[in-house]
Amino acid sequence: MTDSNAQGVLVVGEIEHGAPSAATLELLAAGRALLRKLPGEHLSAVLAGERAADAAARAIAAGVDIVYTIEADADVASHPDALVAAGLEAAKAASPRIVLGPRTVLGREVLPRLAFRLGTALAQDCTALDLDDQRRLTVTRPIYGGAIQATVTCLSTPSVAAVRPKAYDAEVADSGRAGTVVPLTLDLASTVRARLVERVTRPVEGKRLEDARVIVSGGRGLGGPEPFKKLEELAGLLHGTVGASRAAVDAGWVPAAMQVGLTGKTVTPDVYIAVGISGASQHMAGCGSAKTIVAINKDPNATIFKHAHYGVAGDWQKVLPAFMDQLHELLR
Amino acid sequence: MPLHIVVLAKQVTDSEAPASAYSVDATGKRVVLQGSVPFIVNGFDENAVEAALRIKDAAPDRRITVVSAGTEFALDVVKKPVAMGAEALVLLQDGAFQNTIDPLFTVRALAAAIHKLGQVDLVLAGRQASDWDNSQVPLGVAETLGWPVIHVTQRVDVSGATVRAHRVLPDGHEVVEAPLPAVVTVSNELGSPRYPNMRGIMASKRVQPTVWTAADLGVSRPAPALELAAAALPKRTVETELIKGDDDADAGRKLAMRLREARLL
Ligand SMILES: Cc1cc2nc3c(=O)[nH]c(=O)nc-3n(C[C@H](O)[C@H](O)[C@H](O)COP(=O)(O)OP(=O)(O)OC[C@H]3O[C@@H](n4cnc5c(N)ncnc54)[C@H](O)[C@@H]3O)c2cc1C
Numbered sequence: 001m002t003d004s005n006a007q008g009v010l011v012v013g014e015i016e017h018g019a020p021s022a023a024t025l026e027l028l029a030a031g032r033a034l035l036r037k038l039p040g041e042h043l044s045a046v047l048a049g050e051r052a053a054d055a056a057a058r059a060i061a062a063g064v065d066i067v068y069t070i071e072a073d074a075d076v077a078s079h080p081d082a083l084v085a086a087g088l089e090a091a092k093a094a095s096p097r098i099v100l101g102p103r104t105v106l107g108r109e110v111l112p113r114l115a116f117r118l119g120t121a122l123a124q125d126c127t128a129l130d131l132d133d134q135r136r137l138t139v140t141r142p143i144y145g146g147a148i149q150a151t152v153t154c155l156s157t158p159s160v161a162a163v164r165p166k167a168y169d170a171e172v173a174d175s176g177r178a179g180t181v182v183p184l185t186l187d188l189a190s191t192v193r194a195r196l197v198e199r200v201t202r203p204v205e206g207k208r209l210e211d212a213r214v215i216v217s218g219g220r221g222l223g224g225p226e227p228f229k230k231l232e233e234l235a236g237l238l239h240g241t242v243g244a245s246r247a248a249v250d251a252g253w254v255p256a257a258m259q260v261g262l263t264g265k266t267v268t269p270d271v272y273i274a275v276g277i278s279g280a281s282q283h284m285a286g287c288g289s290a291k292t293i294v295a296i297n298k299d300p301n302a303t304i305f306k307h308a309h310y311g312v313a314g315d316w317q318k319v320l321p322a323f324m325d326q327l328h329e330l331l332r
Numbered sequence: 333m334p335l336h337i338v339v340l341a342k343q344v345t346d347s348e349a350p351a352s353a354y355s356v357d358a359t360g361k362r363v364v365l366q367g368s369v370p371f372i373v374n375g376f377d378e379n380a381v382e383a384a385l386r387i388k389d390a391a392p393d394r395r396i397t398v399v400s401a402g403t404e405f406a407l408d409v410v411k412k413p414v415a416m417g418a419e420a421l422v423l424l425q426d427g428a429f430q431n432t433i434d435p436l437f438t439v440r441a442l443a444a445a446i447h448k449l450g451q452v453d454l455v456l457a458g459r460q461a462s463d464w465d466n467s468q469v470p471l472g473v474a475e476t477l478g479w480p481v482i483h484v485t486q487r488v489d490v491s492g493a494t495v496r497a498h499r500v501l502p503d504g505h506e507v508v509e510a511p512l513p514a515v516v517t518v519s520n521e522l523g524s525p526r527y528p529n530m531r532g533i534m535a536s537k538r539v540q541p542t543v544w545t546a547a548d549l550g551v552s553r554p555a556p557a558l559e560l561a562a563a564a565l566p567k568r569t570v571e572t573e574l575i576k577g578d579d580d581a582d583a584g585r586k587l588a589m590r591l592r593e594a595r596l597l
Contacts, residue, residue, distance in 0.1 A: 080483065105501060109483040112468035116475040121435050121557040124466050138561060143433070143464050145347060147354040148363050151562040152433060156555070193480035194510040197496070201504035214597070238597055246520065256486075256521045257503055262465065263519070265502065271596050281351050282462075292596055293570075294587070300574075303351055310573050312587050318580035319587070326588035327597065 006157045008042040009034055010096035011064070012087040012114065014106060015077065018051035019058045023102035025170035027163055028062045030129055031100055032171065037131045041097070042066060046090035048188060049077030053181065060179030063171060067181050068093060072188040078196065080109040085191035087114040089184050096158050098137050100129075103162040111162040120156035127167045137161060145262055146281035146288070166268060166289075202257070207241045209260065214240025215269045217260055217287070220247035221276020221297065221316065228254055231275065234324055237331065243267065243287075245277045261286035275316050279304025296320065333451055334393040335490060337384045339418065340442060340457035340470060341377040341400050343410055345369050347462035356563045363563050371406045373413065376458025380518040381413040382525040383488045384456050388417065390489075395419050397449060401429050401441050407541070415528030415536035422449070426546045433464050434558040437551075439472035444549040446477065454495055455515045459484045474515035482508045486521035 009031040013024035020028070024045075031043045044066040047055045052069035059067050068090040076082050083106060091099060091114070099118070101111045103125055115122040128140040137159040143150045154161070209215060216235045218228055228242065235242045243260040244253070260267055262285040272290035276297065277283060284307055287293070295308035298315045305311050312319050349369045357364050373381075381398070388394045398413040401424035414421050424441050446452050455474075460467035474481035485497040486505060493512045498505040500519050510516075528536070546552070575590055577583030591597045 081480070105484075108467060109471065109481070112471040113475055113481070115468070115557075116439070116472045121439075121472070122466075122468055123558060124464075124468065142566075143563070144354060144363065145462060145465065146566065147349075147351045148356070149564050149566045150433070150560055151564075153559045153561045154557065155559055156557045194482050194508050194514070197507040197509050199501070199504070199506045201501060204503055250520055250524065256500070263459070271591075280348075282347070294591065295572075296584075296587075305572050305574070306351075306568055307570055308572050309570060310575060310587065310590060312575050312577075312580070312583045314580035314583050319584035322581035322584035323588045326585040327592075330588060330592045331597075 006095050006097045008038070008044060008094065008096050009098045009100060010090060010094045011043070011045040012083065012090070012099065012101035012110065013045050013047045013059065014102065014104065015047050015049035015052060015055045018054040020047065020055050020062065021102070022170065023104050023165040025062055026165065026168040027100050027102055028059065028064060029171045030163055030168040032063045034098065034129055034131060038097070038135065044068065044090070044094045044096065046070070046086055048072055048083060048086035050074040056181045058173070060177055061173040061175045063177065065179050066094065067179060069181055069183050070186050070188060075196065076189050076192065078106070079192045079194070080106060080113070081192045081194055082188040083110045084113045084117065085186060085188060088117050089186050091118060091158065093182065093184065099158050099160040101162055103164050107162055111160060115160035118158055118160060120158070120160060123152050123154050123159065123161040126161050126163045129161060129163065142285060144281070146285040164266070166266060204257065209241055209243050209258070209265045209267050212241040212267070212269050214238040214271045215243045215267055215287070216240060216273045216275065217243035217245065217277060218248055218275050219245035219277030220251065222248065222253070225253035230320060234320070237324065237327060240269070245283050274304055274308070275320065277304055278302050279307055334395060335387070335391070335453050336451050337387060337394065337396045337454045337456060338446055338449065338452050339377070339380050339384050339396060339398045339413060340455065340473070341381065341398050341410070341413055342374045342461045343371050343400060343402055343405055344374045344461055344463045346372050347375060354565065356565065360562050360564070361560055371409045373409060374458050374461045376460060376518060376520065378413070378525040379520055379522045380456040380458050381416055381418060383518045383522055385417045385526065387488060387490050397422060399424065399442060399445050401438050402431060403427055403429055410541070411536045411539065412528060414539050415532040416526055417532055421539060421541040423541045423543045424549065425543050428546045428553060431463065433466065433560045434556050435466055435469050435472055436554045436557050438469055439476055440551050440554060441546065441549055442469065443473050443476035444551045445544060446473065448544070448549060453512045454490060456488065457515070457517050459517045459519045470515050470517050479513050479515050480510040481515040482510055483517045484519045485516055486519055488516050488518065
């Protein structure tokens with residue numbers, strides 16, 4: 001599908017409490033950065049859900065020129081089917097050169113499907129976006145679990161990309177900015193085919209991994225669920241929280257909500273302490289942006305030592321208790 | 333007609349290969365795996381096979397066909413889902429089915445194969461493949477067929493003409509229902525795939541895969557959407573300060589002192 005009249009960037013956003021979500025605001029900044037190379041072209045966004053008009057005003061302050069809004073119950077708009085339909089409707093109205101969305105729980109389903117509906121395929125999990133000299137979207141993204149860094153050129157119009165949350169910083173809002181709101185009429189409820197029956201969530205105990213300044217993570221090397229209590233204790237001492245590798249989750253030692261990595265949570269603490277974790281690229285994909293990584297691993301050749309700023313090559317059963325005793329003393 | 337499940341399964345290089353096994357060839361565009369990295373069935377696709385088998389456990393007359401697309405196959409690898417308990421294996425094998433970052437041709441071929449199989453009620457697949465981590469082929473198949481989809485699930489049940497699946501959330505799950513035929517992708521939270529037993533392995537030896545080419549499927553290559561412009565090993569700039577001590581406990585104490593001194597804790 002090529003369209004020579006296509007222009008501008010369309011962001012498929014998400015609404016949270018009547019405002020664009022944090023990940024959406026990041027993408028608006030990413031869109032503006034691309035538009036610096038496309039003078040005269042517009043940034044548009046589609047916002048579907050509850051209080052879409054409120055969210056639109058915030059989006060304009062964040063730099064959007066045209067916001068397409070679709071008012072709908074939050075429950076309806078939480079269906080990927082609804083957001084795919086909303087994105088498609090906005091793409092028809094905007095005929096964008098580029099479509100962007102955040103790779104969130106919703107976005108990871110919505111964006112590939114939207115790309116296929118637009119006759120193309122998605123540039124997945126992008127950490128950086130740019131335009132080449134032919135104004136084609138080129139993205140940076142990890143492949144093979146992060147073992148390889150790829151540059152991918154998008155050949156179609158529109159080009160569609162899913163951007164990893166936290167890859168871009170949101171810009172400061174300017175409530176004086178002007179923009180246009182275009183309400184779209186679309187019955188989102190009628191687009192839902194995979195229907196939500198029930199949402200079962202467990203409140204997170206303590207600090208969320210995404211917000212923690214200190215994270216203590218355990219892997220297969222811990223050998224069972226019991227040692228995670230020790231990690232809890234350490235995390236408590238440091239006002240942090242506990243994470244895990246997928247191996248620990250798959251073994252059933254800890255709940256999946258604790259998984260850090262490519263298919264788990266992306267975390268950006270000041271200090272990430274990895275205990276009995278080998279440092280597979282899929283794990284590092286989720287914690288590689290921590291400011292300081294500390295590793296305790298009995299294998300001096302473990303990959304984690306290629307990522308860690310500080311490390312002890314030793315048995316955690318000996319290292320950790322002494323480490324904690326000493327910390328107790330130092331923090332007293 | 334009893335329920336017919338198709339599982340999409342991709343042959344990939346072992347995802348447990350260490351980062352040091354990866355390199356990029358002289359063109360700067362091709363990823364090369366050094367040493368003897370074996371082929372495996374993509375891990376999440378094995379979870380999808382397990383999901384299919386659990387659905388079959390509930391009513392043994394249900395059938396499972398595994399479909400895989402590629403240029404070349406290691407038969408003992410792609411037969412593993414059959415050894416686990418699937419009935420049939422269809423290989424979409426053609427030099428044209430190159431494993432590239434652009435999923436469009438694969439999507440088209442798989443959708444055509446599902447069509448050619450006749451009655452298919454449910455398509456299961458892993459949430460993503462461990463080579464490109466693209467996480468879009470099953471979604472593309474759903475869009476091409478016009479079927480509803482439930483993405484990234486940890487439990488899949490079928491009753492009557494409805495599939496009910498638990499979609500993974502960061503802090504729990506959603507129970508989602510869709511009418512059949514539908515596509516559902518599966519994540520590792522479903523639980524470990526079963527090991528093939530002796531009977532399964534023997535049975536799989538007798539199963540001959542059906543092989544279809546692009547011509548058999550009547551598919552041609554679509555205009556490309558994505559191109560791998562460059563590949564590189566990620567740059568590492570980290571200097572690791574290894575803390576040594578008289579023994580492990582001493583090293584632990586010194587680590588605490590060092591991190592405190594650096595004002596990190
Ligand atoms: C598509 C895909 C997505 C994935 N997503 C994720 C993800 O999101 N998150 C994730 O974590 N993984 C993910 N993985 C899995 C990943 O590839 C690794 O398998 C996993 O991270 C390994 O976990 P681990 O480091 O705990 O286990 P292992 O690799 O087994 O490492 C255990 C480590 O513990 C050390 N050890 C053992 N005993 C001791 C001791 N007594 N004292 C000190 N050290 C000890 C060992 O030396 C070893 O280095 C994914 C894989 C794929 C294919």
